[in-house]
Amino acid sequence: MPYVNIKITREGATREQKQALIEGATRLLVDVLGKNPNTTVVVIEEVDTDNWGVGGESITVRRARGD
Amino acid sequence: MPYVNIKITREGATREQKQALIEGATRLLVDVLGKNPNTTVVVIEEVDTDNWGVGGESITVRRARGD
Amino acid sequence: MPYVNIKITREGATREQKQALIEGATRLLVDVLGKNPNTTVVVIEEVDTDNWGVGGESITVRRARGD
């Protein structure tokens, strides 16, 4: 019955990539802890680059600088 | 001072339904634990069906199959 | 497939009270949005009063003052 929350910046992840994240995270819980995949929930949250910061700067600013 | 976070798939919940969730969750904390409703916070997050998975599949895929 | 996270201060909620929160939150999602109870997940997190603040003060401090 695990719950996995994946937060990423909103930068164009495709439906296929999200499906791959859901599959991969579910398999990980099955493989490592023997969890039941049917009750494993994965929620992906996409966050604007203005709203995500690291090192005291937003990702928008870092991307503009070429980081 | 409880904090309740309700995550649901984004599938057209109305303003009235959200208000009912807020009221009901607040009353639950008051009734069960005697919490002060004025400091009980409820936050509803709606998540795209592409971004929610269970059983290793997104809800988009499951809905398309008729689940 | 909703996911409900309830955060409360750790102040002695009993197993029966937690069961009542789980039941009540699940029924709320069923009643308001017609969700399937079998895939509705409720997670309760208890937080030390030192670690919860409101109005710029921890709950420990507020309780000591009689709030």
Place this chain on the structure above:
Amino acid sequence: MPYVNIKITREGATREQKQALIEGATRLLVDVLGKNPNTTVVVIEEVDTDNWGVGGESITVRRARGD
């Protein structure tokens, strides 16, 4: 390596205000706990006023009443 999640109602916070939140939260973790700013992550989530409740009412309703 701290992770800070700030949830606010979606009411027009500007890019500059979000940058100030990211900077300020990062500095707080550095000043209080000596954390490394380069691995301090801040994520801001903006929530519709229909989806945020306090006192059993949505912020939309409270704003309409002038609260």
Place this chain on the structure above:
Amino acid sequence: MPYVNIKITREGATREQKQALIEGATRLLVDVLGKNPNTTVVVIEEVDTDNWGVGGESITVRRARGD
């Protein structure tokens, strides 16, 4: 810079299993989205079985029944 939060019931996951979850989740973000592993954060939260519910019942109750 992704952030992955894995919630599981507290039922004896070992340090090695947690390390496997951290490695696997990090690799997943690298493989699927090309994320930098050095800024990928994984946080595992273990929740008492009294505090986790599904189908309106705590996991404690379900385990006692043999589910």
Place this chain on the structure above:
Amino acid sequence: MPYVNIKITREGATREQKQALIEGATRLLVDVLGKNPNTTVVVIEEVDTDNWGVGGESITVRRARGD
């Protein structure tokens, strides 16, 4: 009515440091967005170093190596 969640590794933060985090985060929301401090909630979560990973390794492993 903001809600701030601060996750840090459990490595001995004192009550005074937690109080400083609560005060500082509350003041930040007041200063930057003009929020009401009396309804600003701060929740600090401390996570075991086995349960926190970055770069595919737990903090326990990184600390042992001297990082």
